[in-house]
Amino acid sequence: MTVEPTDSTSNSAQGNPDSTLASRISPSTSSHPPPSKADPTTNAGQGRKPSTSASSSSQQPDLKIIKARLHRALRQYPDFPSPGIIFEDILPIFADPELHGLLLEALELQVVSSFGEANKPDVVVGLEARGFLFGPSLALRLGASFVPVRKQGKLPGPTETASYKKEYGEDFFQMQKDAINSGQKVLIVDDIIATGGSAAAAGSLVHQLGGSLIGYIFILELDFLKGRAKLNAPAHTLLTGQEK
Numbered sequence: 689m690t691v692e693p694t695d696s697t698s699n700s701a702q703g704n705p706d707s708t709l710a711s712r713i714s715p716s717t718s719s720h721p722p723p724s725k726a727d728p729t730t731n732a733g734q735g736r737k738p739s740t741s742a743s744s745s746s747q748q749p750d751l752k753i754i755k756a757r758l759h760r761a762l763r764q765y766p767d768f769p770s771p772g773i774i775f776e777d778i779l780p781i782f783a784d785p786e787l788h789g790l791l792l793e794a795l796e797l798q799v800v801s802s803f804g805e806a807n808k809p810d811v812v813v814g815l816e817a818r819g820f821l822f823g824p825s826l827a828l829r830l831g832a833s834f835v836p837v838r839k840q841g842k843l844p845g846p847t848e849t850a851s852y853k854k855e856y857g858e859d860f861f862q863m864q865k866d867a868i869n870s871g872q873k874v875l876i877v878d879d880i881i882a883t884g885g886s887a888a889a890a891g892s893l894v895h896q897l898g899g900s901l902i903g904y905i906f907i908l909e910l911d912f913l914k915g916r917a918k919l920n921a922p923a924h925t926l927l928t929g930q931e932k
């Protein structure tokens with residue numbers, strides 16, 4: 689089982705190299721060189737809407753180094769929370785202030801290069817619970833609102849509900865009915881896309897509330913589960929991994 693840092697920043701004309709990154713990060717010691725295969729971290733060509741990403745060759749070196757460092761921080765736990773699941777633990781990233789900061793810089797760069805300066809979201813929607821770890825910080829950096837998708841029974845007032853299945857269970861997601869104004873541009877963020885059930889349910893809630901879903905950003909994609917095929921908007925991830 690491996691987790692590889694991969695390349696999903698692509699629109700070289702839009703992604704201005706951030707020189708502050710180069711000065712802040714340590715020299716790369718990555719044992720995981722960039723893959724030569726086509727970029728698996730966008731859904732160009734396989735989703736119902738094309739991704740805005742182009743090839744991996746235009747990715748900024750700084751972002752590649754950051755991705756390799758983020759990748760090395762992940763921990764894997766076999767048979768958690770149930771037999772056969774290899775659980776990807778992202779929490780070490782948040783335990784290290786430097787990595788935490790680099791994660792947010794990488795996510796912001798990814799959003800701008802994937803969706804364009806002119807198409808920044810009005811609202812960042814984060815999924816309970818791990819989407820809450822970085823969704824609000826990313827929203828602040830983008831000058832956007834943050835709105836949570838919560839598990840059933842946690843939100844007061846009128847709500848919309850969507851059921852979903854994920855890699856290891858079933859659940860219900862809810863959003864407050866007035867959380868998004870009609871036509872607002874929405875970006876959905878979460879730590880991991882596995883089967884895509886959670887993300888697809890969140891997309892359906894955004895649609896029910898009248899939002900315009902510009903796409904999804906994830907830290908990690910378990911690409912063997914092909915979750916992005918369930919999504920109706922472009923999806924971009926910083927890392928991809930787990931081969932079965």
Ligand SMILES: O=P(O)(O)OC[C@H]1O[C@H](OP(=O)(O)OP(=O)(O)O)[C@H](O)[C@@H]1O
Nearest residue numbers: 816817818854855881882883884885886
């Ligand atoms: O693509 P999927 O198969 O739907 O799985 C991905 C979802 O599973 C995890 O959340 P989980 O429901 O375990 O909740 P947590 O964040 O509260 O731990 C993860 O944070 C994603 O939200």
Ligand SMILES: Nc1ncnc2[nH]cnc12
Nearest residue numbers: 773774775776855880882
């Ligand atoms: N393998 C996995 N590791 C961590 N979170 C997950 N959510 C769904 N599948 C997961």
